[in-house]
Amino acid sequence: MCTMIVKKVNIDGSGKGTKGWFTVNQANVSYDHPFHIAKEHALNIDFVNEELGPGARVAVELSEQAARNLVNAILDVLSQAEVGGHLESSAV
Protein backbone atom coordinates (compact mmCIF):
# COMPACT_ATOMS: atom_id res chain seq x y z
CA MET A 1 0.00 0.00 0.00
CA CYS A 2 1.38 3.36 -0.92
CA THR A 3 -0.47 5.72 1.34
CA MET A 4 1.57 8.85 0.57
CA ILE A 5 0.61 10.04 4.06
CA VAL A 6 3.48 12.28 5.11
CA LYS A 7 4.14 15.45 7.03
CA LYS A 8 7.33 17.46 7.21
CA VAL A 9 8.26 19.44 10.27
CA ASN A 10 11.18 21.82 10.74
CA ILE A 11 13.23 20.83 13.75
CA ASP A 12 16.34 21.98 15.57
CA GLY A 13 18.68 19.26 16.72
CA SER A 14 21.38 16.75 16.01
CA GLY A 15 21.23 13.16 14.89
CA LYS A 16 23.79 10.38 14.76
CA GLY A 17 24.00 8.67 11.40
CA THR A 18 26.36 6.17 9.86
CA LYS A 19 29.12 8.79 9.66
CA GLY A 20 28.61 10.30 13.11
CA TRP A 21 26.74 13.32 14.36
CA PHE A 22 25.25 15.93 12.09
CA THR A 23 22.73 18.74 12.34
CA VAL A 24 19.15 17.68 11.58
CA ASN A 25 16.76 20.42 10.54
CA GLN A 26 13.75 18.48 9.30
CA ALA A 27 11.72 15.43 10.28
CA ASN A 28 9.65 13.56 7.71
CA VAL A 29 6.87 11.65 9.42
CA SER A 30 5.02 9.15 7.27
CA TYR A 31 2.66 6.22 7.61
CA ASP A 32 3.65 4.11 4.65
CA HIS A 33 5.81 1.17 3.63
CA PRO A 34 8.79 0.66 5.96
CA PHE A 35 12.10 -0.79 4.82
CA HIS A 36 12.94 -2.99 7.78
CA ILE A 37 10.25 -3.56 10.44
CA ALA A 38 8.20 -6.65 9.59
CA LYS A 39 5.00 -4.77 8.84
CA GLU A 40 3.21 -3.69 5.69
CA HIS A 41 2.96 -0.15 7.07
CA ALA A 42 4.69 1.68 9.85
CA LEU A 43 5.01 5.09 11.40
CA ASN A 44 8.29 6.18 9.89
CA ILE A 45 10.34 9.12 11.07
CA ASP A 46 13.33 10.32 9.08
CA PHE A 47 15.42 12.98 10.78
CA VAL A 48 17.26 14.59 7.88
CA ASN A 49 19.35 17.44 6.61
CA GLU A 50 18.59 17.67 2.91
CA GLU A 51 21.48 20.02 2.27
CA LEU A 52 23.83 17.16 3.10
CA GLY A 53 22.18 14.70 0.68
CA PRO A 54 19.91 11.65 1.05
CA GLY A 55 22.43 9.85 3.25
CA ALA A 56 22.09 12.44 6.04
CA ARG A 57 19.24 10.54 7.62
CA VAL A 58 18.49 8.98 10.99
CA ALA A 59 15.54 6.66 10.58
CA VAL A 60 13.13 4.87 12.85
CA GLU A 61 10.22 2.65 11.86
CA LEU A 62 7.61 2.12 14.57
CA SER A 63 4.42 0.19 15.04
CA GLU A 64 1.34 2.33 15.56
CA GLN A 65 1.30 1.61 19.30
CA ALA A 66 5.00 2.22 19.68
CA ALA A 67 4.60 5.58 17.95
CA ARG A 68 1.75 6.57 20.27
CA ASN A 69 3.75 5.45 23.32
CA LEU A 70 6.71 7.49 22.10
CA VAL A 71 4.60 10.61 21.62
CA ASN A 72 3.15 10.25 25.11
CA ALA A 73 6.59 9.65 26.63
CA ILE A 74 8.00 12.76 24.94
CA LEU A 75 5.12 14.89 26.14
CA ASP A 76 5.38 13.47 29.68
CA VAL A 77 9.10 14.14 29.86
CA LEU A 78 8.68 17.68 28.56
CA SER A 79 5.90 18.25 31.07
CA GLN A 80 8.07 17.08 33.97
CA ALA A 81 10.92 19.24 32.75
CA GLU A 82 8.62 22.21 32.51
CA VAL A 83 7.29 21.69 36.04
CA GLY A 84 10.82 21.43 37.33
CA GLY A 85 11.82 24.63 35.61
CA HIS A 86 14.34 22.87 33.46
CA LEU A 87 13.11 23.88 30.02
CA GLU A 88 15.48 26.31 28.42
CA SER A 89 12.60 28.15 26.83
CA SER A 90 10.89 28.42 30.28
CA ALA A 91 14.06 29.54 32.00
CA VAL A 92 14.62 32.43 29.64
Next chain:
Amino acid sequence: MYQTNMYEGMLAETITISGDANQLINAYFARPLGAGPFPGIVLIHHIPGWDEWYREATRKFAHHGYAAISPNLYFRAGHGTPEDVAAKVRGDGGSPDAQAVGDIEGAMLYLRSLPYLNGKVGVFGTCSGGRYAFLAACRVQGFDAVVDCWGGRVVMAEADLNANFPVAPIDYTKDLSCPILGLFGEEDHSPTPEQVAVHEEELKKYGKTYEFHMYPDAGHGFFYYNRPNYRQQQAADGWEKIFAFLENYLTSD
Protein backbone atom coordinates in the same frame (compact mmCIF):
# COMPACT_ATOMS: atom_id res chain seq x y z
CA MET B 1 12.19 -22.29 -22.46
CA TYR B 2 15.76 -22.86 -21.33
CA GLN B 3 17.23 -26.28 -21.91
CA THR B 4 20.36 -27.49 -20.13
CA ASN B 5 22.32 -27.90 -23.35
CA MET B 6 21.67 -24.33 -24.49
CA TYR B 7 24.21 -21.52 -24.45
CA GLU B 8 23.21 -18.71 -22.14
CA GLY B 9 24.80 -15.34 -21.54
CA MET B 10 23.62 -12.01 -20.25
CA LEU B 11 24.73 -8.40 -20.20
CA ALA B 12 23.59 -6.32 -17.23
CA GLU B 13 24.69 -2.77 -16.47
CA THR B 14 23.62 0.72 -15.51
CA ILE B 15 23.14 3.05 -18.44
CA THR B 16 21.97 6.60 -19.06
CA ILE B 17 18.77 7.30 -20.94
CA SER B 18 16.65 10.30 -21.82
CA GLY B 19 13.77 10.61 -19.39
CA ASP B 20 10.95 13.07 -18.88
CA ALA B 21 11.53 16.45 -20.54
CA ASN B 22 14.63 14.98 -22.15
CA GLN B 23 16.45 15.00 -18.81
CA LEU B 24 19.11 12.34 -18.46
CA ILE B 25 18.41 9.69 -15.85
CA ASN B 26 20.06 6.37 -15.12
CA ALA B 27 18.55 2.94 -15.64
CA TYR B 28 19.46 -0.68 -15.06
CA PHE B 29 19.50 -2.65 -18.28
CA ALA B 30 19.85 -6.39 -18.87
CA ARG B 31 19.57 -8.45 -22.03
CA PRO B 32 20.48 -11.88 -23.27
CA LEU B 33 23.64 -12.11 -25.31
CA GLY B 34 23.03 -12.92 -28.93
CA ALA B 35 21.58 -11.33 -32.01
CA GLY B 36 17.95 -11.53 -30.96
CA PRO B 37 15.37 -10.48 -31.82
CA PHE B 38 14.22 -9.99 -28.22
CA PRO B 39 10.97 -8.57 -26.87
CA GLY B 40 11.38 -5.59 -24.56
CA ILE B 41 10.08 -4.92 -21.07
CA VAL B 42 10.21 -1.80 -18.90
CA LEU B 43 10.22 -2.49 -15.14
CA ILE B 44 8.86 0.23 -12.87
CA HIS B 45 10.23 0.10 -9.35
CA HIS B 46 8.14 0.39 -6.20
CA ILE B 47 7.95 2.95 -3.40
CA PRO B 48 10.90 1.33 -1.53
CA GLY B 49 12.99 2.48 -4.45
CA TRP B 50 15.25 1.42 -7.28
CA ASP B 51 16.54 -1.42 -5.18
CA GLU B 52 18.16 -4.83 -5.33
CA TRP B 53 14.84 -6.61 -5.89
CA TYR B 54 14.32 -4.61 -9.07
CA ARG B 55 17.81 -5.38 -10.31
CA GLU B 56 17.10 -9.06 -9.73
CA ALA B 57 13.75 -8.79 -11.49
CA THR B 58 15.38 -7.03 -14.43
CA ARG B 59 17.88 -9.87 -14.78
CA LYS B 60 15.06 -12.38 -14.37
CA PHE B 61 13.34 -10.97 -17.42
CA ALA B 62 16.63 -11.05 -19.35
CA HIS B 63 17.01 -14.70 -18.33
CA HIS B 64 13.59 -15.28 -19.87
CA GLY B 65 14.70 -13.71 -23.12
CA TYR B 66 13.74 -10.06 -22.74
CA ALA B 67 15.69 -6.87 -23.25
CA ALA B 68 14.75 -5.41 -19.88
CA ILE B 69 15.20 -1.92 -18.50
CA SER B 70 14.38 -0.45 -15.11
CA PRO B 71 14.58 3.36 -15.07
CA ASN B 72 15.50 5.13 -11.85
CA LEU B 73 12.40 7.23 -11.25
CA TYR B 74 14.12 8.78 -8.21
CA PHE B 75 17.19 10.02 -10.11
CA ARG B 76 16.34 13.66 -9.46
CA ALA B 77 16.21 13.12 -5.68
CA GLY B 78 19.98 12.75 -5.54
CA HIS B 79 22.15 9.75 -4.87
CA GLY B 80 22.83 7.52 -1.92
CA THR B 81 21.69 4.07 -0.88
CA PRO B 82 18.38 3.08 -2.53
CA GLU B 83 16.72 3.27 0.90
CA ASP B 84 17.97 6.77 1.68
CA VAL B 85 16.93 8.07 -1.73
CA ALA B 86 13.54 6.34 -1.50
CA ALA B 87 13.04 7.79 1.99
CA LYS B 88 13.64 11.26 0.60
CA VAL B 89 11.06 10.71 -2.14
CA ARG B 90 8.66 9.27 0.43
CA GLY B 91 9.13 12.42 2.48
CA ASP B 92 8.40 14.51 -0.60
CA GLY B 93 5.15 12.61 -1.19
CA GLY B 94 6.26 10.52 -4.19
CA SER B 95 7.20 11.20 -7.81
CA PRO B 96 4.82 13.37 -9.84
CA ASP B 97 2.74 11.27 -12.20
CA ALA B 98 3.65 13.26 -15.31
CA GLN B 99 7.38 12.98 -14.59
CA ALA B 100 7.17 9.23 -13.97
CA VAL B 101 5.22 8.68 -17.19
CA GLY B 102 7.84 10.72 -19.07
CA ASP B 103 10.66 8.61 -17.65
CA ILE B 104 8.81 5.39 -18.50
CA GLU B 105 8.23 6.60 -22.05
CA GLY B 106 11.95 7.38 -22.31
CA ALA B 107 12.80 3.82 -21.25
CA MET B 108 10.36 2.42 -23.82
CA LEU B 109 11.85 4.59 -26.58
CA TYR B 110 15.33 3.44 -25.60
CA LEU B 111 14.24 -0.19 -26.07
CA ARG B 112 12.64 0.68 -29.39
CA SER B 113 15.93 2.18 -30.59
CA LEU B 114 17.75 -1.13 -30.16
CA PRO B 115 18.49 -3.04 -33.38
CA TYR B 116 17.78 -6.39 -31.77
CA LEU B 117 14.30 -5.58 -30.43
CA ASN B 118 11.49 -7.67 -31.94
CA GLY B 119 9.26 -4.61 -32.14
CA LYS B 120 7.22 -5.37 -28.99
CA VAL B 121 7.56 -3.71 -25.59
CA GLY B 122 5.71 -4.43 -22.35
CA VAL B 123 5.67 -2.60 -19.03
CA PHE B 124 5.70 -4.23 -15.60
CA GLY B 125 5.47 -2.73 -12.15
CA THR B 126 4.69 -3.56 -8.54
CA CYS B 127 3.12 -1.40 -5.85
CA SER B 128 3.36 2.24 -7.00
CA GLY B 129 5.21 0.85 -10.03
CA GLY B 130 2.10 -1.14 -10.96
CA ARG B 131 0.10 2.05 -10.79
CA TYR B 132 2.65 3.86 -12.96
CA ALA B 133 2.75 0.94 -15.42
CA PHE B 134 -1.00 1.18 -15.92
CA LEU B 135 -0.86 4.96 -16.11
CA ALA B 136 1.91 4.87 -18.73
CA ALA B 137 0.04 2.29 -20.81
CA CYS B 138 -2.90 4.71 -20.86
CA ARG B 139 -0.98 7.93 -21.45
CA VAL B 140 1.73 6.77 -23.88
CA GLN B 141 1.54 4.96 -27.19
CA GLY B 142 4.10 2.21 -27.74
CA PHE B 143 3.34 -0.49 -25.21
CA ASP B 144 2.01 -3.88 -26.28
CA ALA B 145 1.21 -5.32 -22.85
CA VAL B 146 1.11 -4.13 -19.24
CA VAL B 147 1.48 -6.06 -15.97
CA ASP B 148 0.12 -4.33 -12.88
CA CYS B 149 1.05 -6.11 -9.67
CA TRP B 150 -1.01 -4.78 -6.75
CA GLY B 151 -0.80 -1.18 -7.88
CA GLY B 152 -2.60 0.90 -5.27
CA ARG B 153 -4.24 4.27 -5.75
CA VAL B 154 -5.47 3.49 -9.27
CA VAL B 155 -8.83 4.32 -7.76
CA MET B 156 -8.39 7.57 -5.81
CA ALA B 157 -10.63 9.73 -3.68
CA GLU B 158 -11.10 13.30 -4.83
CA ALA B 159 -9.39 14.49 -1.63
CA ASP B 160 -6.19 12.62 -2.56
CA LEU B 161 -5.73 14.41 -5.88
CA ASN B 162 -3.14 17.18 -5.95
CA ALA B 163 -0.59 18.79 -8.26
CA ASN B 164 1.58 15.66 -8.33
CA PHE B 165 -1.37 13.29 -8.76
CA PRO B 166 -3.97 15.39 -10.61
CA VAL B 167 -6.07 12.57 -12.11
CA ALA B 168 -6.95 9.13 -10.73
CA PRO B 169 -5.43 6.58 -13.14
CA ILE B 170 -8.75 4.75 -13.43
CA ASP B 171 -10.12 7.81 -15.21
CA TYR B 172 -7.70 7.12 -18.07
CA THR B 173 -8.91 3.52 -18.55
CA LYS B 174 -10.65 4.40 -21.81
CA ASP B 175 -7.21 5.31 -23.24
CA LEU B 176 -5.51 2.03 -22.28
CA SER B 177 -3.61 1.03 -25.40
CA CYS B 178 -2.79 -2.63 -24.74
CA PRO B 179 -3.90 -5.78 -22.88
CA ILE B 180 -3.42 -5.74 -19.11
CA LEU B 181 -2.60 -8.47 -16.59
CA GLY B 182 -3.36 -7.63 -12.97
CA LEU B 183 -2.23 -9.64 -9.93
CA PHE B 184 -3.71 -8.79 -6.55
CA GLY B 185 -4.08 -10.17 -3.04
CA GLU B 186 -7.36 -10.54 -1.19
CA GLU B 187 -5.83 -9.16 2.01
CA ASP B 188 -4.35 -6.05 0.45
CA HIS B 189 -5.45 -2.68 1.83
CA SER B 190 -4.50 -0.76 -1.31
CA PRO B 191 -5.78 -1.81 -3.68
CA THR B 192 -8.61 -3.42 -1.79
CA PRO B 193 -10.54 -6.18 -3.59
CA GLU B 194 -13.39 -3.68 -3.88
CA GLN B 195 -11.15 -1.18 -5.66
CA VAL B 196 -9.87 -3.89 -8.00
CA ALA B 197 -13.49 -4.76 -8.80
CA VAL B 198 -14.20 -1.12 -9.63
CA HIS B 199 -11.21 -1.08 -11.97
CA GLU B 200 -12.33 -4.33 -13.57
CA GLU B 201 -15.77 -2.86 -14.26
CA GLU B 202 -14.15 0.12 -15.93
CA LEU B 203 -12.06 -2.18 -18.15
CA LYS B 204 -15.22 -4.08 -19.11
CA LYS B 205 -17.06 -0.86 -19.79
CA TYR B 206 -14.50 0.20 -22.39
CA GLY B 207 -14.06 -3.27 -23.88
CA LYS B 208 -10.41 -3.61 -22.87
CA THR B 209 -8.56 -6.91 -22.97
CA TYR B 210 -7.68 -7.76 -19.39
CA GLU B 211 -6.82 -10.67 -17.12
CA PHE B 212 -7.16 -10.07 -13.37
CA HIS B 213 -6.23 -12.62 -10.70
CA MET B 214 -7.12 -12.17 -7.04
CA TYR B 215 -5.04 -14.45 -4.79
CA PRO B 216 -6.43 -15.74 -1.50
CA ASP B 217 -4.20 -15.67 1.58
CA ALA B 218 -2.09 -12.91 0.06
CA GLY B 219 -1.74 -9.24 0.82
CA HIS B 220 0.41 -6.49 -0.58
CA GLY B 221 3.76 -7.34 -2.14
CA PHE B 222 3.49 -11.10 -2.02
CA PHE B 223 6.43 -11.52 -4.47
CA TYR B 224 8.98 -9.93 -2.10
CA TYR B 225 10.87 -12.87 -0.58
CA ASN B 226 12.56 -10.58 1.97
CA ARG B 227 9.33 -9.24 3.45
CA PRO B 228 6.78 -10.89 5.77
CA ASN B 229 4.03 -10.66 3.14
CA TYR B 230 5.86 -13.11 0.87
CA ARG B 231 3.65 -16.00 -0.25
CA GLN B 232 5.57 -18.72 -2.02
CA GLN B 233 2.77 -20.49 -3.87
CA GLN B 234 1.03 -17.31 -4.96
CA ALA B 235 4.32 -15.77 -6.07
CA ALA B 236 5.32 -18.82 -8.09
CA ASP B 237 1.93 -18.91 -9.78
CA GLY B 238 2.05 -15.16 -10.37
CA TRP B 239 5.41 -15.35 -12.17
CA GLU B 240 4.07 -18.15 -14.36
CA LYS B 241 1.05 -16.05 -15.28
CA ILE B 242 3.26 -13.05 -16.05
CA PHE B 243 5.53 -14.91 -18.45
CA ALA B 244 2.61 -16.70 -20.14
CA PHE B 245 0.80 -13.39 -20.62
CA LEU B 246 3.86 -11.60 -21.98
CA GLU B 247 4.76 -14.48 -24.28
CA ASN B 248 1.28 -14.23 -25.73
CA TYR B 249 1.48 -10.53 -26.46
CA LEU B 250 5.17 -9.80 -26.91
CA THR B 251 6.64 -12.78 -28.72
CA SER B 252 3.95 -13.77 -31.19
CA ASP B 253 3.26 -11.94 -34.45
